[in-house]
Amino acid sequence: MSLPAQDGEGPVTVWLVPTPVGNLADITLRALDVLRGADAVAAEDTRRSRVLLAHYAIQKPLVRLDAHTIRERAPGVLERYPRLAYVTDAGTPGLSDPGAELLQVALDLGGRVEVLPGPTALVPAVVLSGLPAGRFSFHGFLPRGGRDRRERIAEIAASPITTVIYESPHRLHATLQDLAAACGTSRPCAVVREISKMHEETHRGTLATAMERYATGARGEVVIVVGGSPEPEGDGPERLPTRGTARAEHAALAATLAGNGETARVIRERLMQQGLDRNQAYRMALEATREAAVSGGDEG
Numbered sequence: 001m002s003l004p005a006q007d008g009e010g011p012v013t014v015w016l017v018p019t020p021v022g023n024l025a026d027i028t029l030r031a032l033d034v035l036r037g038a039d040a041v042a043a044e045d046t047r048r049s050r051v052l053l054a055h056y057a058i059q060k061p062l063v064r065l066d067a068h069t070i071r072e073r074a075p076g077v078l079e080r081y082p083r084l085a086y087v088t089d090a091g092t093p094g095l096s097d098p099g100a101e102l103l104q105v106a107l108d109l110g111g112r113v114e115v116l117p118g119p120t121a122l123v124p125a126v127v128l129s130g131l132p133a134g135r136f137s138f139h140g141f142l143p144r145g146g147r148d149r150r151e152r153i154a155e156i157a158a159s160p161i162t163t164v165i166y167e168s169p170h171r172l173h174a175t176l177q178d179l180a181a182a183c184g185t186s187r188p189c190a191v192v193r194e195i196s197k198m199h200e201e202t203h204r205g206t207l208a209t210a211m212e213r214y215a216t217g218a219r220g221e222v223v224i225v226v227g228g229s230p231e232p233e234g235d236g237p238e239r240l241p242t243r244g245t246a247r248a249e250h251a252a253l254a255a256t257l258a259g260n261g262e263t264a265r266v267i268r269e270r271l272m273q274q275g276l277d278r279n280q281a282y283r284m285a286l287e288a289t290r291e292a293a294v295s296g297g298d299e300g
Helices: 029-037 046-055 070-080 099-108 122-128 146-158 169-183 207-213 244-259 264-273 278-299
Strands: 013-016 040-043 062-064 083-087 112-115 136-141 162-167 188-193 201-206 222-226
Touching: 013 099, 029 083, 040 046, 040 070, 046 062, 070 099, 099 112, 122 162, 122 188, 122 222, 136 146, 146 169, 146 264, 146 278, 162 169, 169 188, 169 207, 169 222, 188 207, 201 207, 244 264, 244 278, 264 278
Parallel strands: 013 083, 013 112, 040 062, 040 083, 136 162
Antiparallel strands: 162 222, 188 201, 188 222
């Protein structure tokens, strides 16, 4: 296969090339053709990518473009190598890695971008989890801390659909703890490690069992899959959806607190003190903080 010639669409062409998340045999024939035909290969980590290129006897200039250098160096690299293939450490570039930034740089230069289909940890993990996969949300890597992290976890706790998260092995247990605090320890969960590698492992259970299993951390690449928020059970008044006056009062309280700059977590706790169940409180708190953020942006 030969790569398409420049056709006047732009001064450069960038291919985002998925690479195996573990087993080197998972690369596609098309990906190999692009790597062989490009002017150069740019990589998030040249040490890891050099192993892949050597395995398939591909001899191309290899340049580093990582999260810290991509904005500064990419224009010069594209000027020197206008037909550039880009690979990240593993999987499909653009998902929680610098590939998304390179895409924007190329488009800003009027270039042509092509994304190849191929390996990713996302789809195998959600399927392996055994949790409902007809609809799911992908959060990539969660913020390390602060308000952004708390609000993202609150959103996951309130979501009725399966959630997929990437995590580093040394932060796995702390993230499981945070999720358990927000979702409850009985929330279904799967932890999938080392997809397609020799020591691949899938732990299926709850957030409680996952915390116990990985109390001392883990090794390798990790994906956490969390089940959706369960439907309210029973027919007691505390489990029924709030309607009419009660709902309006709760919504007004949430809006007031959000307008005062309170976090979703604080609002959730106040709503629960007013008799709202956990899941409804999460949803209402998130809605109020979002509306407050939008209103604040409009006023500015």
